[in-house]
Amino acid sequence: MASVLASDGVYLRDTVRTAVKLLVVGPFAIGKTTFVGTLSEIRPLRTEETMTEAGALVDDLAGVNGKSTTTVALDFGRLTLTDELVLYLFGAPGQKRFTQIWKDIAFGALGALVLADTRRLEQSFEVMGLLEELGIPYAVAVNAFDGAPAFPGAEVRDALDLLPETPLVFCDARDVTSSTQALITLVEYLSTRNQENA
Amino acid sequence: MRLRGLVRPYVVTGGRAHASRNTLDAVTVVIATREQVAGLSPEKKRLMELCRGGALSVAEIAAHLSLPISVTKVLLSDLVDSGHIATHAAVSHAARPDMKLLKDVLDGLRARL
Ligand SMILES: Nc1nc2c(ncn2[C@@H]2O[C@H](COP(=O)(O)OP(=O)(O)OP(=O)(O)O)[C@@H](O)[C@H]2O)c(=O)[nH]1
Ligand SMILES: [Mg+2]
Numbered sequence: 001m002a003s004v005l006a007s008d009g010v011y012l013r014d015t016v017r018t019a020v021k022l023l024v025v026g027p028f029a030i031g032k033t034t035f036v037g038t039l040s041e042i043r044p045l046r047t048e049e050t051m052t053e054a055g056a057l058v059d060d061l062a063g064v065n066g067k068s069t070t071t072v073a074l075d076f077g078r079l080t081l082t083d084e085l086v087l088y089l090f091g092a093p094g095q096k097r098f099t100q101i102w103k104d105i106a107f108g109a110l111g112a113l114v115l116a117d118t119r120r121l122e123q124s125f126e127v128m129g130l131l132e133e134l135g136i137p138y139a140v141a142v143n144a145f146d147g148a149p150a151f152p153g154a155e156v157r158d159a160l161d162l163l164p165e166t167p168l169v170f171c172d173a174r175d176v177t178s179s180t181q182a183l184i185t186l187v188e189y190l191s192t193r194n195q196e197n198a
Numbered sequence: 199m200r201l202r203g204l205v206r207p208y209v210v211t212g213g214r215a216h217a218s219r220n221t222l223d224a225v226t227v228v229i230a231t232r233e234q235v236a237g238l239s240p241e242k243k244r245l246m247e248l249c250r251g252g253a254l255s256v257a258e259i260a261a262h263l264s265l266p267i268s269v270t271k272v273l274l275s276d277l278v279d280s281g282h283i284a285t286h287a288a289v290s291h292a293a294r295p296d297m298k299l300l301k302d303v304l305d306g307l308r309a310r311l
Binding site for chain 2: 018
């Protein structure tokens with residue numbers, strides 16, 4: 001099995017020493033998986049976590065007999081940025097009730113890109129609130145869906161009640177350049193923010 | 199190959215709810231440091247077989263083995279303790295990432311355009 005994976009370029013370069021992660025989040029069917037798949041150098045991977053209804057993570061089913069559980073899927077992809085540095089993108093569901101998954105996956109994340117659709121902007125509120133609670137800085141990317149009305153940035157900012165500093169970009173999650181630009185905007189913001197807080 | 203449905207995760211981890219897995223992050227890079235797998239459970243052998251091919255993150259190992267990340271962390275922390283694998287520390291979880299790191303990420307992304 002190992003040799004098959006090696007020939008697929010599945011493994012990291014031996015020289016990789018640092019791995020960082022960014023989150024790609026948003027409501028149902030907003031383009032999270034598409035975004036991760038567009039940028040990933042490996043076939044996007046998926047893992048599933050089992051949660052109790054109360055949002056606790058289950059790694060030991062012995063403790064949850066009789067309680068109902070849900071499965072939450074996380075998609076992720078990888079971008080090798082230099083010989084030593086690799087970036088992982090995690091697509092995470094926007095629902096707050098998956099508390100423990102959120103804490104686990106958000107821990108150590110540099111930041112998040114919140115995807116939004118102009119036809120249902122309010123659906124991105126929940127995840128924005130969650131990121132604020134967890135102290136994870138984010139930028140917002142409005143995904144260009146066919147048939148979605150195009151609004152000027154200022155109107156979208158207003159509707160989303162964004163802080164003046166929060167970046168807003170328009171993007172097409174199916175397009176490499178557009179998606180890369182959205183991530184660049186996010187990381188530029190993270191750098192600026194870092195400098196100002198220094 | 200797929201584990202799910204055959205063995206429940208709690209069997210895989212030996213029923214241990216909380217290992218010293220808190221030092222492992224989804225993006226911690228893992229490398230095999232030992233060829234010897236005698237005495238390991240079938241799950242750990244499978245994990246070692248995968249890791250022998252090269253470095254992978256915890257999340258990638260989980261996905262390739264069709265295990266939840268949480269269960270994979272428990273298995274991995276045992277294998278760290280027994281000297282079968284080593285990790286490259288995930289990026290420090292300081293309140294503020296260092297400027298150099300953010301600049302490297304930014305340069306790396308810009309170079310892709
Ligand atoms: N026009 C357009 N369609 C998009 C874009 N991004 C995603 N889509 C489409 O929207 C649908 C949903 O995209 P997904 O990537 O599966 O969304 P998701 O957020 O992962 O969905 P869930 O995981 O089910 O919550 C797919 O049919 C995509 O092809 C975009 O930027 N523009
Ligand atoms: Mg998805």
